[in-house]
Amino acid sequence: MSQEQDKVFFRNYSIVIGILAILIIVFLGLARFVSPTGKGVDSSAAAENTAPAGKVRLEGEAMPVVEVKKEAAAKPAMADAPAEPGKQVxxxxxxxxxxxxxxxIPQLGDKAAWADRIAQGKDVLYEHALKGFTGASGIPMPPKGGNASLSDDEVKAAVDYMVTNAE
Ligand code: HEC
Structure with a gap:
């Protein structure tokens, strides 16, 4: 390489280093600007989020206090709940x-969608659920929901279940 080439190389190299240095300062400023605390990375949240699920307790260390959620403990397990035929159907x-x-289609628990339907009276709802019904939606509600092997009582129980959830 000639001396002239060296000079050119050195100049270009310096320019690149200079640009990189400026970029570092810009990004540092940006990071500070976008961080929610304005104080750079919030390391406490990071520590919490990456904390291990469990810890080894060494001999001599006190037993950890375990919080039992009373609410969850008091609720009976799903299997213990009495069978609700309407809910099952x-x-x-x-x-x-x-x-x-x-x-x-009126959705379970959507009070607004069910209010006018419930106002027709249970007998109409039963009738529509058993025999099928196409109303304002233009979408057909098939007789017995499409399963003709369901008994009338099972379908009525399912109607009751949906009505109860929308009242
Ligand atoms: C294939 C889809 C479909 C299934 C499955 C279905 N429904 Fe429906 N259901 C509809 C549609 C669509 C409507 C609304 C019809 C309308 O208002 O135009 C409706 C409306 C109803 C209504 C309100 C009727 C009224 O008078 O406003 C009841 C009650 C009902 N369904 C009960 C049931 C029950 C009980 C089952 C299960 C056994 C069931 N549906 C299964 C589509 C379905």
Whole structure:
């Protein structure tokens, strides 16, 4: 390499280093600006989020205090709950339309969507659920939700379950 080439190289190299130095300062400033605390990275949240799930207790160390959530302990397990036929029918069939957010179909627990329907009276709801019904939505509610092997009582129980959840 000639001396002239060296000079050019040295100049270009210095420019690159200078630009990098400026970028570092800019990014440091930006990091400070976008950090929620304005004081750079909030390391306390990071420590909490990356904390190990458990710790080894060494001999001689005190036993940890374990908080038992009373609310959760007091609730009976699902299996212990008495069987609700309406809920069962709902979960196994009606849910596929009335619990999946399909537009135009009154959803479980959607009070606004059920108010006018409930106002027709239970007998009308039973009738529509048993025999099928197409109303303002233009989408057909199939007889017995599409499962003809359901008994009338099972379908009515499912209607009761949905009505109870919308009152
Ligand atoms: C294939 C989808 C589908 C399934 C499955 C389904 N429904 Fe429906 N259901 C509808 C639609 C759509 C409507 C609204 C019809 C309308 O108002 O135009 C409706 C409306 C109803 C209504 C209100 C009727 C009224 O008079 O406003 C009841 C009650 C009802 N369904 C009960 C049930 C029960 C009980 C089951 C399960 C056994 C069930 N549905 C399963 C689609 C379904």
């Amino acid at each position: 709902y979960s196994s069939l009606c849910f596929s339309c009335h619990g999946t957010g399909l537009p135009g």
